[in-house]
Amino acid sequence: MPLPFLLPAPVLFLIAAAVGAMFTLNALRPARKFWPLVGAGFFASWLTGELAAHHLFWQAVATTLFVWAGGLDGWPGWVALFIVTLSWVGLVRIVIDARKARDVTEAALCEGLGTEYRSVIPEEIGAHVDEHFSLRQRLFPLPVLDGRVEVVRNVIFSRAGGVNLRLDVYRPRGNTKPRPTVLFVHGGAWVIGSKDDQGKPLAYRLAAHGWVVVSANYRLSPRFTFPDHLIDVKSAIRWIREHGKEHGADPSFLVITGGSAGGHLAALAALTPNDPRYQPGFEDVDTRVQACVPFYGVYDFTDRRGIWRGTLLRTILEKSVMKKQLDEDRTAFEAASPMSLTRKDAPPFFVVHGDRDSLVPVQEARLFVELLRAESRAPVLYAELPGAQHAFEVFPSERTGHALAAVERFLAYQWAQHQTSPPAPLHSVERGDGRLLSPLHGVERGWG
Known part of the structure; x- marks a missing residue:
C-alpha cells in the first residue's frame, strides 16, 4: 500500500530505521570528545537510555505500520528491517544494563556497610x-x-x-x-x-x-x-x-x-x-x-x-x-x-x-x-x-x-x-578556622 508521501514506503522505512538506530547507537556509545556533538548527543542518549523500553515499543509499532503500508516491497525495506532488528538488540541490551543497577548498588551497600x-x-x-x-x-x-x-x-x-x-x-x-x-x-x-x-x-x-x-x-x-x-x-x-x-x-x-x-x-x-x-x-x-x-x-x-x-x-x-x-x-x-x-x-x-x-x-x-x-x-x-x-x-x-x-x-x-x-x-566540633563550635539552635546530635 503506497504512503501519501513523495518517497516510496521502503525508502521512508529505511530512513526511519536509520534514525532510530542512530539513537540506539548513541545511547550505547555517546559522543564524549567532539564538544559540538556532546550536548545534542547527551540529550539523545539520555532519553533513549532511560526510556529504552518506550523506544522499543514505538519502534515496533512503527515497523508494523511500515510493513503494513508496503515497506517491504523493495530492497530498501529489507535493509531497514535488518537495521531495525539490530536497533532492537541494542535497546534490549540497554534494558538489561538498567536492571543490573539492582545488583551493582546492593554490592556497594554490602561492601561498605557489611552484608x-x-x-x-x-x-x-x-x-x-x-x-x-x-x-x-x-x-x-x-x-x-x-x-x-x-x-x-x-x-x-x-x-x-x-x-x-x-x-x-x-x-x-x-x-x-x-x-x-x-x-x-x-x-x-x-x-x-x-x-x-x-x-x-x-x-x-x-x-x-x-x-x-x-x-x-x-x-x-x-x-x-x-x-x-x-x-x-x-x-x-x-x-x-x-x-x-x-x-x-x-x-x-x-x-x-x-x-x-x-x-x-x-x-x-x-x-x-x-x-x-x-x-x-x-x-x-x-x-x-x-x-x-x-x-x-x-x-x-x-x-x-x-x-x-x-x-x-x-x-x-x-x-x-x-x-x-x-x-x-x-x-x-x-x-x-x-x-x-x-x-x-x-x-x-x-x-x-x-x-x-x-x-x-x-x-x-x-x-x-x-x-x-x-x-x-x-x-x-x-x-x-x-x-x-x-x-x-x-x-x-x-x-x-x-x-x-x-x-x-x-x-x-x-x-x-x-x-x-x-x-x-x-x-x-571544630569550625573551619580551627575554633570550636558552640551549641546552637537546638541541634541535638550529629555524625561523629
Missing part, C-alpha cells in the same frame, strides 16, 4: 526500602507524583545578592512527628536549573516513605561567582536547623544530596562543615551533615589527572563560575574541589555515577572515591551504574528505581545508626 546491614534498619523507616516505581509511573514517566506526599512550595529561606532564594518541602501527608531530613541540590552546570527541574523521583519516594526532603535554589552564574552557590546551600542548611521542625523535619539528622553541579555542591558542603568562609553572617550555625549522596558530581576544578580533555568544563568554570583562570589562581580552584578537601572526619558518602556519562567522565568519580577512602574514617560507598548517562535519575525508570531504592537503604542505615549512637556534643 548484614539490612538487619540494622528499623521497620519504621525500612518497610518500603525495596519498593519500585509503580507500573503506571514507569509507563508514563512524567510528571512524577505520589498522593502520599504533600509539598510546601516556594518558601523563602534567604535573600542574597538581591535575590529571594526559595525552597520546596516534600513531606509525608498527615505527618505529626519530626522525620529524618534530606537536602537536595539541583544541577545545571552552576548556570541554569532550579529546584523545580530535578530530584522529583527521589523527593517523592523518600517523602512517601516517611522522610522530609527539602529542595533548594541557589544563585547561578554568570551573574554570581563561586562561592556564592555554596554559601546558599549552607543557608538552606541553616534554614533547616532553625525552621525545619515547623515543617516536620528533624534538624538533628540531615543528609545532603544532589546531581552534577548539585553533586559538587553537596560534596563540598559535606566536606566544609562550619567553615566561616562559606557562612557569612551565620558563622555559628552548625552546618554538619550526617551523610552525603552525590550523583554524577564534579569533584575536581583543577583537572589534576587530565580527565576533562575534550570537554567544556574548564571553559565554563573559568568564564562563568570562578571568573578567573586556573593557571593564574590554582589555589582558588583547589578550594572549590571536593578532591582537595577530603578529611578524616568526613561523613559517610554514597557516590553514584554512570559508566556512560558523557558530560562528567566516570573517571572523576573513581578518583574522588579513591582519595576519600584513603582519608575518611567513615564508609565511602561507590556504585558505578552500567549504561547510565548523566542525569539518569530525572526519569522514574527501571535503573532509577533500583538506584534510589539502594540510596534509601543507605540513608535508612545511617538513620538507624544515628538513633542508636550517643549525641555528639556540638562544643567538640
Whole structure:
C-alpha cells in the first residue's frame, strides 16, 4: 500500500530505521570528545537510555505500520528491517544494563556497610526500602507524583545578592512527628536549573516513605561567582536547623544530596562543615551533615589527572563560575574541589555515577572515591551504574528505581545508626578556622 508521501514506503522505512538506530547507537556509545556533538548527543542518549523500553515499543509499532503500508516491497525495506532488528538488540541490551543497577548498588551497600546491614534498619523507616516505581509511573514517566506526599512550595529561606532564594518541602501527608531530613541540590552546570527541574523521583519516594526532603535554589552564574552557590546551600542548611521542625523535619539528622553541579555542591558542603568562609553572617550555625549522596558530581576544578580533555568544563568554570583562570589562581580552584578537601572526619558518602556519562567522565568519580577512602574514617560507598548517562535519575525508570531504592537503604542505615549512637556534643566540633563550635539552635546530635 503506497504512503501519501513523495518517497516510496521502503525508502521512508529505511530512513526511519536509520534514525532510530542512530539513537540506539548513541545511547550505547555517546559522543564524549567532539564538544559540538556532546550536548545534542547527551540529550539523545539520555532519553533513549532511560526510556529504552518506550523506544522499543514505538519502534515496533512503527515497523508494523511500515510493513503494513508496503515497506517491504523493495530492497530498501529489507535493509531497514535488518537495521531495525539490530536497533532492537541494542535497546534490549540497554534494558538489561538498567536492571543490573539492582545488583551493582546492593554490592556497594554490602561492601561498605557489611552484608548484614539490612538487619540494622528499623521497620519504621525500612518497610518500603525495596519498593519500585509503580507500573503506571514507569509507563508514563512524567510528571512524577505520589498522593502520599504533600509539598510546601516556594518558601523563602534567604535573600542574597538581591535575590529571594526559595525552597520546596516534600513531606509525608498527615505527618505529626519530626522525620529524618534530606537536602537536595539541583544541577545545571552552576548556570541554569532550579529546584523545580530535578530530584522529583527521589523527593517523592523518600517523602512517601516517611522522610522530609527539602529542595533548594541557589544563585547561578554568570551573574554570581563561586562561592556564592555554596554559601546558599549552607543557608538552606541553616534554614533547616532553625525552621525545619515547623515543617516536620528533624534538624538533628540531615543528609545532603544532589546531581552534577548539585553533586559538587553537596560534596563540598559535606566536606566544609562550619567553615566561616562559606557562612557569612551565620558563622555559628552548625552546618554538619550526617551523610552525603552525590550523583554524577564534579569533584575536581583543577583537572589534576587530565580527565576533562575534550570537554567544556574548564571553559565554563573559568568564564562563568570562578571568573578567573586556573593557571593564574590554582589555589582558588583547589578550594572549590571536593578532591582537595577530603578529611578524616568526613561523613559517610554514597557516590553514584554512570559508566556512560558523557558530560562528567566516570573517571572523576573513581578518583574522588579513591582519595576519600584513603582519608575518611567513615564508609565511602561507590556504585558505578552500567549504561547510565548523566542525569539518569530525572526519569522514574527501571535503573532509577533500583538506584534510589539502594540510596534509601543507605540513608535508612545511617538513620538507624544515628538513633542508636550517643549525641555528639556540638562544643567538640571544630569550625573551619580551627575554633570550636558552640551549641546552637537546638541541634541535638550529629555524625561523629
